[in-house]
Amino acid sequence: MERHINVPCSKQELAELRSGDYVYLTGTIYTARDAAHKRMYEALERGEELPIDIEGSFIYYLGPTPAREGMVIGSAGPTTSSRMDKYTPKLLSLGLAGMIGKGKRNDEVKAAVTEYGSVYFAAVGGAGALLSKCIKESEVIAYDDLGTEAIRKLTVEDLPVIVILDTVGGNLYESAVEDFLAQQ
Numbered sequence: 001m002e003r004h005i006n007v008p009c010s011k012q013e014l015a016e017l018r019s020g021d022y023v024y025l026t027g028t029i030y031t032a033r034d035a036a037h038k039r040m041y042e043a044l045e046r047g048e049e050l051p052i053d054i055e056g057s058f059i060y061y062l063g064p065t066p067a068r069e070g071m072v073i074g075s076a077g078p079t080t081s082s083r084m085d086k087y088t089p090k091l092l093s094l095g096l097a098g099m100i101g102k103g104k105r106n107d108e109v110k111a112a113v114t115e116y117g118s119v120y121f122a123a124v125g126g127a128g129a130l131l132s133k134c135i136k137e138s139e140v141i142a143y144d145d146l147g148t149e150a151i152r153k154l155t156v157e158d159l160p161v162i163v164i165l166d167t168v169g170g171n172l173y174e175s176a177v178e179d180f181l182a183q184q
Contacts (some may be wrong), residue, residue, distance in 0.1 A: 051142030077128025
């Protein structure tokens with residue numbers, strides 16, 4: 001199924017998605033990679049506020065290349081999501097609605113996605129130049145010293161993603177293999 005969703009969105013909208021659905025996101029999302037996740041996690045351990053309102057937010061695991069003249073952002077392809085697995089269950093427990101990246105997630109993340117009614121999307125790796133065209137605004141809002149790993153607030157329009165993990169435990173990486181093997 002193909003869906004267009006304005007983000008942030010409600011948990012009810014996420015509950016309607018199923019693994020394998022094609023989704024186009026429009027609205028506000030944030031970027032954060034390894035170093036930013038580590039800082040957010042450490043801030044939470046110290047009892048400090050996060051630099052973004054995590055409730056209902058979407059995080060794109062992205063470290064963009066520098067923007068060329070006249071461009072909003074450079075190449076904007078996803079990074080490997082498993083590098084954020086250590087930090088993800090905590091962020092999901094605080095209301096993180098969705099994540100965008102590439103690759104498999106560990107069992108703890110998969111369970112937390114279901115428990116907290118969140119969704120894990122994949123963006124196409126290797127298509128960063130094309131994905132960057134969906135980004136209409138980009139602003140560094142935290143951890144500027146991290147360079148490309150700083151947290152950015154992005155305004156996106158029709159950012160194409162596919163649901164990998166849905167709110168009811170669906171996992172495209174598993175079901176796609178099962179479907180393929182059933183056809184053999």
